[in-house]
Amino acid sequence: MAIETEVVVPDIGEFAGVEVIEVLVSVGDQVDVESSLVTLESDKATMEIPSTHAGKVKSVKVKVGDTISEGDLLLVLESESGAAPEVEADLQPPEPAAEEVESVQAPAPVAVERLPGDKMQQQPPVLVRPSDVPRGVAHASPSIRSLARELGVDLLLLEGTGRKGRITKADVQHYIKQVMQRGGGRPEVSGESAIPLIPSVDFSQFGSVEEKPLSRIQRISGNHLRACWLNVPHVTQFDEADITSLEAFRQEQKDAALKQEIKLTFMPFLMKACVGALQAMPEFNSSLSPDREKLIYKHYFNIGVAVDTPSGLMVPVIRGVESKSIFLLARELAEVSSRARAGKLTPADLRGGCFSISSLGGIGGTAFTPIVNAPEVAILGVSRSSIKPVWNGKKFKPRLMLPLSLSYDHRVIDGAQAARFTSLLSTLLGDIRQLLL
Numbered sequence: 001m002a003i004e005t006e007v008v009v010p011d012i013g014e015f016a017g018v019e020v021i022e023v024l025v026s027v028g029d030q031v032d033v034e035s036s037l038v039t040l041e042s043d044k045a046t047m048e049i050p051s052t053h054a055g056k057v058k059s060v061k062v063k064v065g066d067t068i069s070e071g072d073l074l075l076v077l078e079s080e081s082g083a084a085p086e087v088e089a090d091l092q093p094p095e096p097a098a099e100e101v102e103s104v105q106a107p108a109p110v111a112v113e114r115l116p117g118d119k120m121q122q123q124p125p126v127l128v129r130p131s132d133v134p135r136g137v138a139h140a141s142p143s144i145r146s147l148a149r150e151l152g153v154d155l156l157l158l159e160g161t162g163r164k165g166r167i168t169k170a171d172v173q174h175y176i177k178q179v180m181q182r183g184g185g186r187p188e189v190s191g192e193s194a195i196p197l198i199p200s201v202d203f204s205q206f207g208s209v210e211e212k213p214l215s216r217i218q219r220i221s222g223n224h225l226r227a228c229w230l231n232v233p234h235v236t237q238f239d240e241a242d243i244t245s246l247e248a249f250r251q252e253q254k255d256a257a258l259k260q261e262i263k264l265t266f267m268p269f270l271m272k273a274c275v276g277a278l279q280a281m282p283e284f285n286s287s288l289s290p291d292r293e294k295l296i297y298k299h300y301f302n303i304g305v306a307v308d309t310p311s312g313l314m315v316p317v318i319r320g321v322e323s324k325s326i327f328l329l330a331r332e333l334a335e336v337s338s339r340a341r342a343g344k345l346t347p348a349d350l351r352g353g354c355f356s357i358s359s360l361g362g363i364g365g366t367a368f369t370p371i372v373n374a375p376e377v378a379i380l381g382v383s384r385s386s387i388k389p390v391w392n393g394k395k396f397k398p399r400l401m402l403p404l405s406l407s408y409d410h411r412v413i414d415g416a417q418a419a420r421f422t423s424l425l426s427t428l429l430g431d432i433r434q435l436l437l
Helices: 142-151 169-181 216-231 244-259 267-280 326-341 415-430 432-436
Strands: 002-008 018-023 036-042 045-050 055-060 073-080 234-242 286-288 295-297 303-305 307-309 312-314 355-359 378-382 386-391 396-409
Touching: 036 073, 142 169, 216 312, 234 415, 244 326, 244 396, 244 415, 267 303, 267 326, 267 355, 267 378, 267 415, 267 432, 303 326, 307 326, 378 415, 396 415, 415 432
Parallel strands: 303 355, 355 378
Antiparallel strands: 002 073, 018 036, 036 045, 055 073, 234 396, 286 295, 307 312, 378 396, 386 396
16 A cells, blocks of 8 residues: 655754755656755755655655745655655755845954044944854844844844844844943944945946846855955955976876876965965964954864856865875865865865965966955965066076965954065975975
8 A cells, every 4th residue: 555755854953944956856756765855055055855765756845946944845755555664864954045144154343443532433342242253144033134234233243042042132122222331322233234335227228238146156155255355454465486396396296196086286285385384374374253352373274275166156175284195185176176166065165264275377367356255364366377587696587487466364464474474485385395394
């Protein structure tokens, strides 16, 4: 006798409203336990939902574009009595969907310093969270987010007292009361209420136009980059590194790498050199504490590498770079870049970075100003290398020069430190053997 079984969304954490981007089964398909049913897209990552039962698909209850949460019905299966029992799905919870967060990985706003006797320009004190590192998302319902926008409250400044840390109406009201009691004329504003808006223009009045929506990754990344740009005082240091000898060595090792099915690019060498510089100058491997009065020094070296994907820029993190060989780094880079372009990165792939590298060398350009990926304090941009005449004290010689663009958080790093960092990095790239000393 056939038995009908409803398959629902299993426990995916506290998140809700995750978008279905792919339905992997159809009516009549035979599925097994752990067979993938649908693909969900969360914050810069995707995940597949496996079946908890085996059977034949009688009906599918979701479609591409739907948003689903724990307990929602996915499909109905038909199976004969005695079929495989239900299993507990072992899922890694996705990151919050864009609709469920007020801001993604945004650093806390910078407090305005009070000047003696300055009464008209005084700002209320910023209420920071009682944690060791800045929290990057604000968990609140749509009604609470709407209330916060109306009152000009940055939800990232609040500690939620609701279930699983969710921010409640009382939390927003308590924050405003605290600000007023401490002498502030208004709560600290954030987002679009803090700066003038760009006027809206009807472009169709000037000619034919076409409108295409931004991808989810572009929307989320855009919010994060905007927050970084508004909160971090950026300065960029430009330099050049002579990589003539290093490039010759890389070319010599390409055949050995190919025998291990590894494509040996320049990036692993650059990552190793960056770690050497970070070890010598640990301020570049730090983050500001939430109260902006301490530096948190990291004793690990995880490097984020920007990857250009069809959906937008992503920055997967390679962990423990200091302990890995050049060949192993090259293999990991190829693997994680492939998954990034296929949209298969997990949330864990995007977390825990200490320092980021953005390379445009394969495209072109001579220099650029990368945006610091807060809460990191520095990011290195590299452009296309080129042969230049370099004076060696006696004559000009052709050398392969690599442009470096180091953007940094000026609250943590001053110009002299930045110049020393790029100088040291150039030295290490000029003779990679120095990393062995």
